[in-house]
Amino acid sequence: MKVELVGGFLGVGKTTLIKGLIEHWSGREKLAVLVNEFGEVGIDGTLLAGRGTEVVELASGCICCTLNADLKAQVSDIALTYQPEHLLIEPTGIATTKSILNILGSLSLEKFITAIRVTLLLDGLSYGSDSRLFSFIDSQIALADLVVLNKSDLVLPQVISEIRHRVASINPQAKIIQAKYGREAIEAMVNDDREPVDVKTMPNANEDDTILFTDYQSLGVTWQGVVTQERLLKLFDKFKDRDLGEIMRAKGFFLTDEDRWIVLDFVQGQIYQEWSEGKSYSESRLTVIGKELRRDLIDTAIEACRLIEG
Numbered sequence: 001m002k003v004e005l006v007g008g009f010l011g012v013g014k015t016t017l018i019k020g021l022i023e024h025w026s027g028r029e030k031l032a033v034l035v036n037e038f039g040e041v042g043i044d045g046t047l048l049a050g051r052g053t054e055v056v057e058l059a060s061g062c063i064c065c066t067l068n069a070d071l072k073a074q075v076s077d078i079a080l081t082y083q084p085e086h087l088l089i090e091p092t093g094i095a096t097t098k099s100i101l102n103i104l105g106s107l108s109l110e111k112f113i114t115a116i117r118v119t120l121l122l123d124g125l126s127y128g129s130d131s132r133l134f135s136f137i138d139s140q141i142a143l144a145d146l147v148v149l150n151k152s153d154l155v156l157p158q159v160i161s162e163i164r165h166r167v168a169s170i171n172p173q174a175k176i177i178q179a180k181y182g183r184e185a186i187e188a189m190v191n192d193d194r195e196p197v198d199v200k201t202m203p204n205a206n207e208d209d210t211i212l213f214t215d216y217q218s219l220g221v222t223w224q225g226v227v228t229q230e231r232l233l234k235l236f237d238k239f240k241d242r243d244l245g246e247i248m249r250a251k252g253f254f255l256t257d258e259d260r261w262i263v264l265d266f267v268q269g270q271i272y273q274e275w276s277e278g279k280s281y282s283e284s285r286l287t288v289i290g291k292e293l294r295r296d297l298i299d300t301a302i303e304a305c306r307l308i309e310g
Contacts, residue, residue, distance in 0.1 A: 001079055002196075003087045003104060003113050004189065007140055008121030009133065010093035010249040010289060011267030013150045015044045017121065018088055019051075020186045025086065026052045032084035034058065034074060038092035039287035041220030043251050046281060047263065054082045071103050079112035093249075094213040096136075097143040101197065115196035119189060120144035124155035124178075126268045127163055141170045145197060148185040152178035216248070219288045219295055221302055227284065229256045231305040236264055236271045238301060245293035252286035257307050 004021075006014050018033060025031045035045040036058040045057035056078060058070055078087060091100055097118060103109075104116055120140050127137075141147060147167050152160055164176055179185045232254055239247040250266035253276060261276040288298060 001084050001087050001112060002115045003075075003089060003117070005089050005091070005097065005100060005104075005116065005118045006121070007091060007095070007097055007100075007118065007144070008093060008150075009123065009137065010038075011265070012093065012121040012123045014090050014093070014121055015047060017119075017148075017150075017185055018090055019048060020183065021088060021189065022048065022051045022053050024186055024190055029085040030083070031086045031088065032056065032078050032082050033088045033090065034078065035090045036071075036092050036095070037287070038094055038216070038289060039218040039220050041222055041285050041287045043253070043285055043287050044090065046285070047253065047276075050279065054078070054084070071100070072106060072108060075104070075109055076112065079109075094136075094216065097140050101143065117146070117189075118144045118197055119146045119148060119185065121148045121150050121185075122163065122167075123268070124149050124152045124160060124163065125270075127159075138170055141167055141174065143197070144171065144174050146185070146188060147171070147174050147176045148188075149176065149178045150185075151180065153180045215291050216289060217245075217291065217293045219293050219298060221286045221299070222283045223302075223306070224283055225255070226257050226307045227254050227305040228307055229258070229262060232256070232262070232264065233271070233273070235301050235305050236266050239266050239288075240269050243294070244297050244301065245290050247288055247290040247293070249289040250286065252284065253281055254284040254286075255281075 006018055008014050022031065022033065032054040033045075033048055034056050035042070035048065037044055042057045045055050049055045056074060058074060075087070078084065089100070097120070101116065101118070104113060122137070122141075149155075149160060149163055160178065167174060167176055175188070177184055177188050236250065238244060239250050247266065251264070253261055253263045256262050261280055263274050263276050265272040286302065
């Protein structure tokens with residue numbers, strides 16, 4: 001099977017891109033998706049499920065630092081059980097590409113994998129906003145064969161030019177494309193003639209990059225019942241403040257008082273929402289990622305969103 005690793009930092013748009021790839025490949029090639037999230041509660045795997053494709057979730061944690069054995073076992077199990085032509089892997093946003101490729105290149109998986117390609121998404125809006133992440137992101141760029149400058153329609157041309165120059169200086173062989181919501185990347189990935197990654201000749205990357213995230217925490221909440229959209233949006237707006245902790249990312253799906261499911265996404269201080277038309281879930285879920293999270297205050301804020309009947 002061919003493996004496509006879709007990487008990128010938290011909230012860059014990996015799940016949206018994979019959703020588009022599933023829709024394109026559905027009925028054309030047998031596809032499986034392996035999702036890992038840095039969180040107590042799985043969100044992305046549930047959102048991707050039910051689209052005619054096998055979706056497998058790995059437990060909470062970061063593929064590269066805690067789930068090496070599980071990743072090997074899961075890839076092997078997918079190959080033997082589902083026998084897909086394509087396997088899409090969406091690692092958590094703080095996983096290192098080098099570590100994942102080392103696992104995929106192991107002798108125990110060699111008999112299942114015919115080719116490996118690496119797509120990296122960069123958020124044009126937030127790229128460079130935190131200089132502490134440059135080493136981590138640069139190491140990801142060095143190992144990618146396709147770099148997608150996502151949300152490029154919202155970024156000044158000069159900034160795009162600077163990002164393209166930096167990417168090209170780090171990895172001259174990488175193909176660079178600009179995209180909005182990853183749409184342009186779908187055609188590039190489906191109709192691409194990129195050479196597969198040779199894991200035996202990978203450039204060295206900084207294996208200590210994950211130390212940047214040792215103080216990251218995750219909080220997951222699930223519940224039955226209804227919330228009001230207005231209160232929910234106020235909660236997500238509170239994530240911009242430091243009262244609940246330094247929140248980097250939050251995402252969830254919720255049953256509203258309109259008897260419809262809404263998906264909310266908090267990324268880099270921005271809130272995105274969409275109605276989950278035609279889909280329903282067994283429970284409402286929220287995952288929050290950040291530093292110094294105040295679980296007591298977050299739980300109280302969530303409770304305030306719930307609609308008390310009667």
